[in-house]
Amino acid sequence: MKVGFIGLGLMGLPMAENLRKAGHTLYLHSRSGVPAAVQGDGMIACENPAEVASKAEVVITMVPDTPDVEKVLFGEKGVAGGLSDGKLVIDMSSISPVATKAFAKRIEELGCGYIDAPVSGGDIGAKAATLTIMVGATETDFERAKPLFEAIGKTITLVGGVGSGQTCKVANQIIVALNIQAVAEALTFASKAGADPVRVRQALLGGFASSRVLEVHAERMINRTFKPGFRVGLHMKDLEVALSNARALGVALPSTAVAQQMFNSCVANGDIDADDSILCTAIERLSGHEIAKGS
Structure with missing residues (x-):
């Protein structure tokens, strides 16, 4: 798949690298910049989240907190500005379940799917691709995202509808x-x-x-x-x-x-x-x- 990945911190960077190892093309953005060492060979830096969303089929966010997710999705040059019908947004950050449901509604109004899929396992699990992934999604969106989850995690559970993962x-x-x-x-x-x-x-x-x-x-x-x-x-x-x-x-x-x-x-x-x-x-x-x- 063409996968956008936003947030290349302690967890995000090894997760993105494991997705690339699985054969996916990655469009990357991070507020601290995309490390030059990871660019190339299917890892492409983008100027902003909107550019990521315009180029990818699926956009993954992995940022620290609820306000960070909101800014990435709906701020100036945010993900929402680059989405088109049928794309999928997956938030793998750990944030408020209530805010997650509100974010999902706004993304769904743009004709796109939304999944919350926070992880557990720390940097060790991120590097080893053995993360536990807790998913809130429809069955259809879950099946679409499952190959991506399998590239970065070991225990993958559809807990329920959107918000259940958080x-x-x-x-x-x-x-x-x-x-x-x-x-x-x-x-x-x-x-x-x-x-x-x-x-x-x-x-x-x-x-x-x-x-x-x-x-x-x-x-x-x-x-x-x-x-x-x-x-x-x-x-x-x-x-x-x-x-x-x-x-x-x-x-x-x-x-x-x-x-x-x-x-x-x-x-x-x-x-x-x-x-x-x-x-x-x-x-x-x-x-x-x-x-x-x-x-």
Whole structure:
């Protein structure tokens, strides 16, 4: 297919590269510019989102937040300005489910399809093309987009109609945040009690407490490697979507609110751009103890 891809950040760039490896032609745009190293061989830079949309059959957006998606779609020289009947827009950002439904309605009024398909798996999954993709779409649009999803993801689920993908992603981010906090608390407890957190993690990976967070984030906590796979600021944004939607729905999310405050503590210490595993430092500060190998 001729695929437009807008947003070439930590996740977007490897996703676009995997689509090219699958044989698709890519029309690219990013607010920070398209890296010269990826241009050529079916990777074509465009001046603006409207140009991307005019040249592609399917346009994918992968940008940080709800206002960013709105600007890319409907701002000056936005995607909407380059669309024509029958094209398909796929937003793979993690944004508000309510806004997603409004965006979809505006795109559908232009005679085009709209899919929300946020992802989970971080930069590791993006590079390995093993992302989990949560899709909100009609059956017809889903089948049309499926070959693209298969080039970048491993677990692909049509959750329901438009907006359902974003709702599922919010649920995902709640679970991940609480799991990060749980792992941070467990390792801090074990370390201060005198156990080696390396061996504690190894033991727990073989039991019911095992999780992807325990596998990946616990190792980062122990080794103090907080180079971002998924930034604190982005996870905070997702939790704010969860909490604001929970207020509207009358749903109680007490543990999610606590996790958000732990991330706030990290931001206050200058770590907004660090990996979200750095939440452990908020627990460590409260405990007066840093997780350490060989405790």
